[in-house]
Amino acid sequence: MTNDLMKPDYIFETAWEVCNKVGGVYTVLSTRAKTLQSFLKDKIFFLGPDIWQHKDNPNFIEDTDLFVAWRNHATDVDGLNIRIGRWNVPGKPIAILVDSHSIFSQKDNLYGMMWEKFHVDSLHAYGDYDECCMFAVCAAKVAESFYHFNNLSKSNVIFHANEWQTAMAALYIQNRVPEIATVFTTHATTIGRSIAFNNKDLYKYMDRYDGDQMAGELNVQAKHSVEKRAAQCVDCFTTVSDITAAECSQLLDKSVDEVLMNGFDNSFVPDTKDFASKRKIARKTILNVANKLMGANMDDNTLIYAISGRYEFRNKGIDVFLEALNQLTSDSNLKKNVLGLITVPAWVGNVRGDLKERLNENKSYNTPLEYPYITHWLNNADSDQISSMLNKYGMSNGNSSKVKIMFVPCYLDGNDGIINIPYYDVVIGNDLTAYPSYYEPWGYTPLESIAFHVPTITTDLSGFGRWVNKELGKEGELTDGVKVIHRTDDNFNNVVGQIEKVMVEFSNLTDKEIEQVRRNAYVLSKRALWNNFIQYYYKAYDIAFRNARKRLMDKKSNLKLLYCYKYENQN
Template sequence: MMMIELLKPDYIFESSWEVCNKVGGIYTVLSTRAKTLQDAFPDKIFFIGPDVWSGKENPLFSEDENCLKDWCAYARESDGLKIRVGRWNIPGSPITILVDFTPFYAQKNDIYGQAWCDFQVDSLHAYGDYDEASMFAYAAGKVVESFYRHCLSKKDRVVYHANEWMTGLGALYLRKHVPEIATIFTTHATSIGRSIAGNNKPLYDYLFAYNGDQMAGELNMQSKHSIEKQTAHHVDCFTTVSEITNNECRELLDKSADVVLMNGFEDDFVPKGNTFVARRKKARQAMLNLANKLLGTKLTDETLIVGTSGRYEFKNKGINVYLESLNRLTRDKNLKRDVLAFINVPGWVGDPREDLIARLKSKEQFTTPLEVPFITHWLHNMNHDQVLDMLKYLNMSNAPESKVKVIFVPCYLDGNDGIWNMHYYDLILGYDLSVYPSYYEPWGYTPLESIAFHVPTVTTDLAGFGLWVNSLKGRFSELADGVKVIHRTDYNYSEVADVIKDTVSDFSALSAAEIKKIRKNAAAIAEKALWKHFIQYYYEAYDIALRNAEKRLAL
């Protein structure tokens, strides 16, 4: 059988709200993939992001006034675009264009009216971040149009890749105004699916019965749902990140993905050999020292350190079931080691605790806990925080006699948190086990990051990552494989809590040799998710988009 060679683009433009703007998981997708694409298309891939750092120093962006100099002058003078061009400070250092979208607010109503006439995009019910995202999307489309008109021609194969509903308006603008450009749209999570799950409605058992448009009206999500749905239907190639999210797209957007673009990873920042051992030791010392100073305990390196992290979506990320499992673990007779469990989830953080800082600076060994011995930073909403409320409800006290201690670190671990002053990746490798029992998780970078650092993880089959691991094994993956995948449904919360409890308890009884083997298995799974394996799906998406654009233009 003859293989058809995939069409390759000459130029790729990719836009996202998270280009040079680290706010969520899409940043990880783009920033870890960039080097692979830059190697394949050197300086022919351009990332477009919002210039939200205007007037302030952006540590992720290095402006270069000589980069694309002629076009920049044209774009600013002839097209009136406020842009800065330079390099994204990540591996591969791709060319990046940051655009100030605020001038387009003056045309907002006309832009929305035209989007309705052209593509039936309903912006009438917009609120919150819809206007900001849409003006950026429109500005990004204008940037690509300007570059195409000034620098390229019909003989160039050009792809525009828009990520998430926030960039949809730009993809539709190019579809109309520069039809020669092939368009790709990736939804990393359907806005309506996330909303159904976040509003405590059963998503999975009733997915077949939900009508996306109807639910958008019920949950006041009409505008975000509309731009997402219309973009999915009108681009040359529609993609998503996992089979579980593809099911949502099929049911809620009435459109299946043309390709599933699974989220890969790079391991170039995972330390090797003696450096890894030294950093793991440093991370464990930092976490144990913090716990002992906060709690007035004498936890040793024999302590089993467990953690969860991610966005503060209490139900969707499974933070609630994690806490429930830890509470049950306090009564588990089979638990062989003390457990120190962290919740590294940014909340409405105030200041780092001065009393804790003072203790951390002291050489003294403390025997009494600080007030509120659960948290490292004060919150603005101490009386209405879901983690603290549940700890109180479960009557978890971090008492000296309890074998399970829980600490909430409610801030971004960016190296400047005021307590640890260490980066997340420099701490995660100190865990013995991580737990991410997600209810709604289109992919799941946190468990993938965990195993990249050789830390075995617990996740669920409602996470795209968990499903992928099961597909590798041809069965439910178990703790011995390095990733424990728990079956989760709309209604089996209690069973999930028990399985997590049992998994941690079982792990506490393992020998050093057994743990070493599990850690090795975890790292082996992570290797299979490197971008060098997953990038092929992007090449398929480029091919589909380019071929569909050719068909359109031939009509």
């Protein structure tokens, strides 16, 4: 850390995904935790929602011996319902889970205060807005309680809120405990994501969009309002990439103070001595499931081309990936069999009993199961976009096709009933991944891919893709380990064609060439480790401390002027 930066003594960081695995924010915080824990041993506290309640949460290890005196005070005096323990990730940082149901009766008063103090408009709230904001306020109350109980007024304290779900926490802290410096990170703006999700052109008209107007049109006024006001009022406003920084300036009317790129902790990657065996297990597992499902006989020479992540069909480029695989089926230059692997959590129902039965039998099959492309039943099979696209193109995994597709529509937590190994243990078995995103503020999945020595395809509409191009000083190519494709609002077919071309190119590489590409991918990933990116967080903390001091000084000056004005008028 640069010596002239102000150093935090305590950090409270909150997000809806603390100990709650939903999407990319979980990965950001959980992989960064180890680095911050080594920097501030047990003085970094992650605050998350206690959504598991009395059920066993595999991501949280409760420890009733931590902060006993304060916990009793927080419960008995401050009325907080909390559990204290450790986040079950590398570094094992302290985590505090918050049950916010008790303050729902105060919701209207809290929203009134937020309007009066910060002009946060909660009038059009619906859906998950209330649940998230009440959690945010409770998380802020936890930090407030700890701060006062432990008399931290002489310490440098940071409160860091992530995404609109916890934006209200930062505002609450700034109002109730102004001595605490506040940081707010938007990982994706509500408006930007909504524009893209609703199939509108985001980039072509970016400089003409009005955030408030679009919030009304897309019915996200409340979420946009709390996000915008947090961005404008906190001591340090941040985002995760240059492309999202431009989005923030236009849609939130606030330039970011610092860009906090998302790093990776390579302790998730197996040691060299275990790497080959884990890759072998992953490939054997994936191909065995596919063969039993399809009645096929794909051997270890089969190339596994994969996509994963959140089920945002257009935003994440799932439509592009499927279209590329469809075109690949008729490409005579394809030299090997390909399994297109889609690990995207959907509205999953039950485990397929017929597939599970086959997996329990130690024999091969030459007839496919019904619907030989999906591993778990869906609750919405008729309207599922992936299934619909596969049916549209007639991609039925016939024995004569060199390209087959397997859709795993559940979280890979190691206990899904079919694959039964965790996500990272699946990633290691892939040969090539593709994440041709249309809307992607950063892009963790391609970064994870190259960290596991698996080359990837991404676009320059992702923060990660732009970072790769900047690091390489050119557009990333397959030989670099990351192929970065130029994507716009209008070049869908061109992007599909380029991905299909890379897939064919990879199938023609020699084993030696593949090893070099895999090596280049891993070397590039090391530039994105947290020990390289954490410096930007230290800069953000410094900005927050300096702006907080200025804010407090301005407040004192205004109070002094007000006092003098009243005194003069009284005399």
